[in-house]
Structures are given as structure tokens and as C-alpha cells.
Amino acid sequence: MKHVLMAYYSHAGHTARIARTIQQAIVEEGHVCDMMEMMECVREGVDWSRYNIVIVGSPIVYGVYNKVVWEFVEKFRAELDALPNSFFNVTVVARTPLKATPEGNRYLQAFIKRSPWKPRDLKCFAGKVDYPHWTWYQRLMIQLIMRITDGPTDPSVIVDYTDYEDVKDYARHCLLLDKFQRRR
Ligand SMILES: Cc1cc2nc3c(=O)[nH]c(=O)nc-3n(C[C@H](O)[C@H](O)[C@H](O)COP(=O)(O)O)c2cc1C
Numbered sequence: 001m002k003h004v005l006m007a008y009y010s011h012a013g014h015t016a017r018i019a020r021t022i023q024q025a026i027v028e029e030g031h032v033c034d035m036m037e038m039m040e041c042v043r044e045g046v047d048w049s050r051y052n053i054v055i056v057g058s059p060i061v062y063g064v065y066n067k068v069v070w071e072f073v074e075k076f077r078a079e080l081d082a083l084p085n086s087f088f089n090v091t092v093v094a095r096t097p098l099k100a101t102p103e104g105n106r107y108l109q110a111f112i113k114r115s116p117w118k119p120r121d122l123k124c125f126a127g128k129v130d131y132p133h134w135t136w137y138q139r140l141m142i143q144l145i146m147r148i149t150d151g152p153t154d155p156s157v158i159v160d161y162t163d164y165e166d167v168k169d170y171a172r173h174c175l176l177l178d179k180f181q182r183r184r
Contacts, residue, residue: 031175059089091124100125
């Protein structure tokens with residue numbers, strides 16, 4: 001039985017939902033998966049000896065990763081590197097096929113460039129547009145991105161672009177990481 005750590009940051013709950021889908025898929029395969037928010041990891045610490053595999057996930061908000069994501073990767077660089085690992089990001093731009101690939105998603109490329117931890121497996125998920133629940137300023141910012149990238153701008157729109165079958169496939173793929181990546 002494998003023990004997986006699913007460490008995540010979520011600004012508005014959608015990445016948490018993706019992380020929970022990953023957790024459920026792993027549990028359905030007969031393994032254990034603990035979900036931890038990155039803030040908890042940074043403040044309370046992590047018992048890394050419990051885990052065989054680690055998955056890290058974060059959304060992009062206003063073009064950047066939250067400060068806690070950088071604190072997490074800086075603090076736990078060695079521990080992350082010591083385990084078979086994968087990193088995913090969640091963006092609305094990934095609703096188009098090119099930007100759903102690690103090579104075509106500039107936010108993922110920015111992560112690889114800046115992060116002291118270099119993940120050995122990468123994934124991009126499309127996130128959620130939720131205009132009615134966002135503040136006027138948040139709505140305006142995403143409407144700008146959508147105008148540029150030909151997406152919905154109607155302020156009443158809620159669209160969940162995440163492909164949950166793909167999320168489950170990714171979870172099962174992560175369970176095999178210890179076969180392809182050596183523990184360091
Ligand atoms: C305030 C705000 C800013 C965002 N900025 C970006 C962005 O710059 N680029 C992008 O592709 N998606 C952006 N998004 C879309 C989010 O990545 C998407 O809604 C994701 O599902 C949010 O996940 P969360 O609920 O876990 O925070 C933004 C969303 C919000 C609410």
C-alpha cells in the first residue's frame with residue numbers, strides 16, 4: 001500500500017476540489033492519501049517519513065503563485081526531491097489544448113524556472129470561471145484575460161473547465177511514479 005501526500009494551495013476552493021478528486025481516486029485504488037494545505041505544511045511541518053509519493057498543486061491567481069507556494073517549495077526542497085513527485089497547476093488558460101501542456105503553459109514554465117525544487121512530473125488542469133462569486137475587480141481581471149483568449153465574458157457565467165476523468169487518470173498515473181522515479 002502506498003502513502004501519498006497531496007499538498008495544495010487553493011484561493012477559492014477549486015484546486016481543493018481537484019486535490020480531493022485525486023485523493024478519492026488514490027483511495028479507490030486501495031492506497032492512502034493525506035491532503036494538507038501548504039500553509040499547514042509550512043507552519044506545522046510534515047512527517048515526510050510517512051510518504052512514498054508527493055503531489056503538489058496550486059492555482060494561478062493574478063498571473064502568479066501565492067507566496068505560500070514559494071515558502072513551501074523553499075522550505076521543503078530537499079524533502080520533495082527525495083520522493084517520487086509531481087506538480088500540477090490550475091489555470092483558466094489551460095482550457096485550450098496548447099496551454100494545457102506543460103510546454104505550452106507559461107505559468108508552469110515560470111514555476112520550473114523560479115522554483116528551487118524541480119518537479120520530475122508535471123501536469124496542467126483547466127480551472128473554473130465563477131464570475132457571480134468573484135468581486136468586481138476579480139471579474140474585471142478575468143474578463144480581460146478572457147477577452148484576449150476568446151473566452152466567456154458574460155458576468156453571469158459559471159464554467160467548470162476541469163476534466164475530472166483526466167484528474168482521476170492523473171491520480172492513477174501518480175501512483176506509478178515510484179516505479180519510474182527513484183527515491184533519492
Ligand atoms: C482573482 C483571480 C485571479 C485569477 N488569475 C488568473 C490568471 O492570471 N491566469 C489564469 O489562467 N487563471 C486565473 N484565474 C483562474 C483560476 O486559476 C481558476 O479560477 C482556478 O480554478 C482557481 O482555483 P482556486 O479556486 O483553487 O483558487 C484567476 C482566478 C481568480 C479568482
